[in-house]
Amino acid sequence: MNTTEQTSKNFIENIIDQDLENGKNDSRVHTRFPPEPNGYLHIGHAKSICLNFGIAKKYDGGLCNLRFDDTNPIKEEDEYVDSIIEDVKWLGFDWQDRLYYASDYFAQMYTYAIQLIKAEKAYVCDLTADEIRAHRGTLKNPGAESPYRNRAIDENLDLFQRMKNGEFGNGSKTLRAKIDMESPNLNMRDPVMYRVLKAPHHRTGDTWCIYPMYDWAHGLEDSIEGITHSLCTLEFEDHRPLYDWFLEQLGVYHPQQIEFARLNMSYTIMSKRKLLRLVEEKHVTGWDDPRMPTISGLRRRGYTPKSIRNFAEKVGIAKRDNIVDMALLEHSVREDLNQHAPRVMGVLDPLKVVIDNYPEGHVDELEAINNPGNPDAGTRMVPFSRELYIERADFMEYPPRKFFRLAPGREVRLRYAYFITCQNVVKDDNGNIIELRCTYDPATKGGSAPDGRKVKGTLHWVSAPHAIDAEIRLYDRLFSVQNPGKEHDFVEDINPNSLTVLKECKLEPSLKNPEKRIIYQFERQGYYTPDLKEYSKDYPVFNRTVSLRDSWAKIEKAQQR
RNA sequence: UGGGGAGUCGUCUAAGGGUAGGACACCGGGUUUUGGUCUCGGUAGUUGGGGUUCGAAUCCCUGCUCCCCAGCCA
Numbered sequence: 280m281n282t283t284e285q286t287s288k289n290f291i292e293n294i295i296d297q298d299l300e301n302g303k304n305d306s307r308v309h310t311r312f313p314p315e316p317n318g319y320l321h322i323g324h325a326k327s328i329c330l331n332f333g334i335a336k337k338y339d340g341g342l343c344n345l346r347f348d349d350t351n352p353i354k355e356e357d358e359y360v361d362s363i364i365e366d367v368k369w370l371g372f373d374w375q376d377r378l379y380y381a382s383d384y385f386a387q388m389y390t391y392a393i394q395l396i397k398a399e400k401a402y403v404c405d406l407t408a409d410e411i412r413a414h415r416g417t418l419k420n421p422g423a424e425s426p427y428r429n430r431a432i433d434e435n436l437d438l439f440q441r442m443k444n445g446e447f448g449n450g451s452k453t454l455r456a457k458i459d460m461e462s463p464n465l466n467m468r469d470p471v472m473y474r475v476l477k478a479p480h481h482r483t484g485d486t487w488c489i490y491p492m493y494d495w496a497h498g499l500e501d502s503i504e505g506i507t508h509s510l511c512t513l514e515f516e517d518h519r520p521l522y523d524w525f526l527e528q529l530g531v532y533h534p535q536q537i538e539f540a541r542l543n544m545s546y547t548i549m550s551k552r553k554l555l556r557l558v559e560e561k562h563v564t565g566w567d568d569p570r571m572p573t574i575s576g577l578r579r580r581g582y583t584p585k586s587i588r589n590f591a592e593k594v595g596i597a598k599r600d601n602i603v604d605m606a607l608l609e610h611s612v613r614e615d616l617n618q619h620a621p622r623v624m625g626v627l628d629p630l631k632v633v634i635d636n637y638p639e640g641h642v643d644e645l646e647a648i649n650n651p652g653n654p655d656a657g658t659r660m661v662p663f664s665r666e667l668y669i670e671r672a673d674f675m676e677y678p679p680r681k682f683f684r685l686a687p688g689r690e691v692r693l694r695y696a697y698f699i700t701c702q703n704v705v706k707d708d709n710g711n712i713i714e715l716r717c718t719y720d721p722a723t724k725g726g727s728a729p730d731g732r733k734v735k736g737t738l739h740w741v742s743a744p745h746a747i748d749a750e751i752r753l754y755d756r757l758f759s760v761q762n763p764g765k766e767h768d769f770v771e772d773i774n775p776n777s778l779t780v781l782k783e784c785k786l787e788p789s790l791k792n793p794e795k796r797i798i799y800q801f802e803r804q805g806y807y808t809p810d811l812k813e814y815s816k817d818y819p820v821f822n823r824t825v826s827l828r829d830s831w832a833k834i835e836k837a838q839q840r
Numbered sequence: 841u842g843g844g845g846a847g848u849c850g851u852c853u854a855a856g857g858g859u860a861g862g863a864c865a866c867c868g869g870g871u872u873u874u875g876g877u878c879u880c881g882g883u884a885g886u887u888g889g890g891g892u893u894c895g896a897a898u899c900c901c902u903g904c905u906c907c908c909c910a911g912c913c914a
Contacts, residue, residue, distance in 0.1 A: 315914055474912035490912090513907080597846095601851085602852090604865065606864060727873070
């Protein structure tokens with residue numbers, strides 16, 4: 280098995296190839312991942328991270344910076360900075376010593392702004408936010424020039440300095456680029472470069488009373504860092520003329536902005552604003568709730584960095600809007616986990632089985648394979664005794680066609696153990712099945728019959744006296760519709776059954792001291808991992824990462840129809 | 841009806857004048873001490889209409905549909 284599928288180049292790599300061929304940028308390739316620290320990273324960011332760091336890795340000598348675009352102190356916090364650093368690192372990427380902050384460039388940006396003022400390309404405007412909006416015009420109608428547009432250079436210089444010094448109140452003045460109020464591109468209608476904002480910044484404290492706007496700042500950040508290809512999402516396409524305009528007016532190094540389509544996935548949301556609302560309104564337990572599409576949520580759920588990187592590779596890069604099937608993400612994690620996850624046995628919904636002809640008090644230690652795909656993973660011993668648990672769903676009193684598991688009078692294999700035959704069904708007063716009485720064939724120890732007879736079903740099981748009690752959390756998609764929020768408020772689309780808590784699960788004793796961040800395969804069930812936050816020896820809690828593919832479920836479903 | 845983008849199997853993504861390919865999903869066969877894995881096979885696509893050409897997903901014309909833009913957010 281190899282994952283070196285022939286992956287064709289995406290359109291950005293084609294552009295880079297061309298640039299390299301033409302000797303552009305001294306044949307350097309330098310990208311950056313520029314998150315705003317105003318929330319946790321999600322799977323959509325992972326796509327961008329893999330793109331930017333991936334390109335740096337693919338090209339000889341390529342580099343990728345991690346840069347915090349922290350130009351709005353009102354929304355940004357160190358907590359987010361820390362989580363972003365952790366997540367990018369965890370995904371497996373390395374920015375070496377190139378961890379940057381836009382706020383480190385504030386002084387340089389200020390100097391550049393003065394340069395534009397002196398060139399009569401920027402002016403201080405006294406219009407209020409409402410007035411600026413009114414002057415901007417509409418999509419179809421041109422805007423009107425600000426009455427402050429033609430202030431003298433010296434006056435602009437003086438006013439701008441006083442803005443910086445904090446002499447004016449929040450929102451009272453802005454620095455604007457002098458471009459074209461009639462441009463069909465609204466971004467070019469004298470965009471605001473600086474706003475007065477007296478708010479403490481997470482890094483610069485109260486040093487600044489003015490903060491740069493994205494359009495002004497971002498190109499400068501790229502330019503200062505010598506970025507060659509500045510990759511961003513489609514909604515910034517309209518901003519590219521402005522990105523180019525600023526750099527051109529300044530006459531500084533000019534990176535190339537290239538836009539690609541952001542990731543969308545079925546049955547989830549990818550907007551930081553909406554994710555924040557899920558957290559604040561307690562629809563989830565936090566940013567790292569295992570149901571969240573955040574990197575931290577996926578990590579806690581049991582997703583591996585590699586599975587996320589492979590996923591990013593599979594979804595590709597293009598410019599068309601897309602909604603990627605959740606099944607692709609699940610496939611990616613199964614693909615990775617199948618190769619690496621140690622196999623164990625765990626019963627989620629236990630049904631007691633007593634082996635009547637098995638000697639009381641006796642225990643067999645049976646050898647079980649840790650990973651059938653990888654002999655190096657070795658084996659372990661699993662105890663077997665007279666009283667066991669099997670999965671309730673593995674028994675049916677009146678089995679339908681194609682049901683190969685246990686039923687009255689039927690013989691099945693207990694994995695790595697013995698063939699057993701169901702002799703009696705014990706019920707309580709309400710008719711609920713509470714126990715099965717079975718017999719075993721001692722000659723089938725290990726799971727095969729010397730006489731060569733076959734059984735159709737193999738069941739997982741746990742020895743009752745040896746079992747570890749555990750809580751297991753099963754997760755389903757967070758939303759019950761493909762495109763949450765399409766019809767109404769997205770909160771109404773939350774899947775009420777996104778979490779199922781099982782409290783009486785029985786696990787094999789080898790799971791007594793599970794390593795954190797190890798994802799196990801509970802055979803025939805799925806992949807499970809100790810919860811990073813709530814697992815304890817006294818109260819073991821496991822999260823289901825993803826179920827195994829279940830062809831019986833499909834047959835069952837088909838039979839119902 | 842201002843500007844900027846985008847339309848290829850159900851989904852994602854290649855092919856940029858020369859056999860429309862891959863992945864996921866789905867459906868079937870084989871192997872199997874996991875109804876897992878692996879393996880073999882199958883279904884399924886170029887937004888409509890014109891044109892150029894021996895030949896068009898690709899070039900031209902003309903429709904249609906979808907997405908983005910009127911923050912002192914990024």
